[in-house]
Amino acid sequence: MNALVAAPDSVAIKARARELGFDVCGITSADPARHADFFRQWSADGKAGEMQWLARNPDRRTDPQAVLPGARSIIVAGLNYWQPQPEGRGRVARYALGDDYHHILLEKLAALAAAITEAGEQSKVYVDTGPILEKPLAERAGIGWQGKSTMLIHPKLGPWLLIGEILTTLELEADPPARDHCGSCSRCISACPTGAITAPYQLDARRCIAYLTIELKGSIPEELRPLIGDRVYGCDECLDVCPWNRFAQTTREARFLAPPEESGRDRLRDLLEITPAEFKRRFANSPILRVKRRGLLRNVCVVLGNIGTAEDLPALEKAAREEEPLVREHAEWAIRRIKG
Numbered sequence: 001m002n003a004l005v006a007a008p009d010s011v012a013i014k015a016r017a018r019e020l021g022f023d024v025c026g027i028t029s030a031d032p033a034r035h036a037d038f039f040r041q042w043s044a045d046g047k048a049g050e051m052q053w054l055a056r057n058p059d060r061r062t063d064p065q066a067v068l069p070g071a072r073s074i075i076v077a078g079l080n081y082w083q084p085q086p087e088g089r090g091r092v093a094r095y096a097l098g099d100d101y102h103h104i105l106l107e108k109l110a111a112l113a114a115a116i117t118e119a120g121e122q123s124k125v126y127v128d129t130g131p132i133l134e135k136p137l138a139e140r141a142g143i144g145w146q147g148k149s150t151m152l153i154h155p156k157l158g159p160w161l162l163i164g165e166i167l168t169t170l171e172l173e174a175d176p177p178a179r180d181h182c183g184s185c186s187r188c189i190s191a192c193p194t195g196a197i198t199a200p201y202q203l204d205a206r207r208c209i210a211y212l213t214i215e216l217k218g219s220i221p222e223e224l225r226p227l228i229g230d231r232v233y234g235c236d237e238c239l240d241v242c243p244w245n246r247f248a249q250t251t252r253e254a255r256f257l258a259p260p261e262e263s264g265r266d267r268l269r270d271l272l273e274i275t276p277a278e279f280k281r282r283f284a285n286s287p288i289l290r291v292k293r294r295g296l297l298r299n300v301c302v303v304l305g306n307i308g309t310a311e312d313l314p315a316l317e318k319a320a321r322e323e324e325p326l327v328r329e330h331a332e333w334a335i336r337r338i339k340g
């Protein structure tokens with residue numbers, strides 16, 4: 001393909017990323033991911049639980065050349081999504097309070113990649129649904145380090161980054177990799193309610209509340225339900241306790257913010273009574289759509305079983321008559337817990 005315009009360099013790419021609203025942007029080479037062997041072992045040990053999509057195509061996930069032959073560079077760009085938790089019963093992980101980040105990031109990455117394709121080079125855009133390992137790449141691109149919680153930590157924005165990548169055949173100057181600043185801290189390990197961080201830098205996804213409330217499709221193991229506490233969707237515990245939070249700022253992306261009506265309402269009972277049509281309408285643009293109504297109601301029942309009162313029993317008794325066996329089973333468990 002003939003180049004229509006001059007190819008942008010690293011400086012121009014980063015300036016364009018800032019214009020598009022990205023909070024961070026770094027560049028690395030398209031060499032295979034450093035943690036490739038660790039990742040293969042992690043999925044072979046079954047620690048991905050039901051997330052079989054993660055274990056599929058390990059070569060594609062760890063070698064950028066298998067995704068875009070001739071790739072020379074990877075641009076990693078991210079958005080800060082921190083915001084205060086809305087008041088009211090039941091917590092939702094902050095990334096899921098507003099609109100689905102996949103659409104927002106993909107739209108911005110596509111705009112960033114346009115400068116590359118206009119210059120006749122190839123590019124491929126990814127946001128965690130894609131087949132590449134993101135956090136080790138972000139670390140290599142100098143954005144932050146993968147902390148003991150396995151989350152990506154930025155020295156100024158803390159662990160509140162959503163990232164995406166552009167693989168490109170364009171040769172760009174790489175940034176120096178980020179250094180690990182966890183030091184002797186182990187707050188995330190001690191704070192994890194389920195002991196899912198089994199050792200520094202090691203996560204057993206099968207025990208993680210994010211997995212249990214989002215990825216797991218069936219029944220939540222009974223022994224883990226009490227540990228879920230008031231978390232309806234995902235968990236921010238290991239992020240909240242990280243000392244690198246101290247400079248965290250509210251996101252500049254309005255679409256990440258919780259709708260104002262989220263604050264102060266009785267979210268739990270509202271959700272338990274939501275009809276299928278209301279669910280589709282209310283969560284049309286939300287990451288919560290992914291767990292479907294049955295998954296959300298299952299989670300609400302678990303939370304009510306942990307923090308509910310006698311006043312929640314009528315709504316739970318209604319849920320125990322739902323058509324969906326998954327909801328019925330969790331509602332019955334919650335009723336037993338409250339009555340017990």
Ligand code: SF4
Pocket residue numbers: 149191192193194195196197203207208209210235236237238239
């Ligand atoms: S998200 Fe929650 S459950 Fe998962 S590792 Fe972090 S603290 Fe533990």
Ligand code: SF4
Pocket residue numbers: 147148149150153181182183185186187188189238241242243244
């Ligand atoms: S809480 Fe401490 S150990 Fe965990 S990621 Fe943050 S700095 Fe690292």
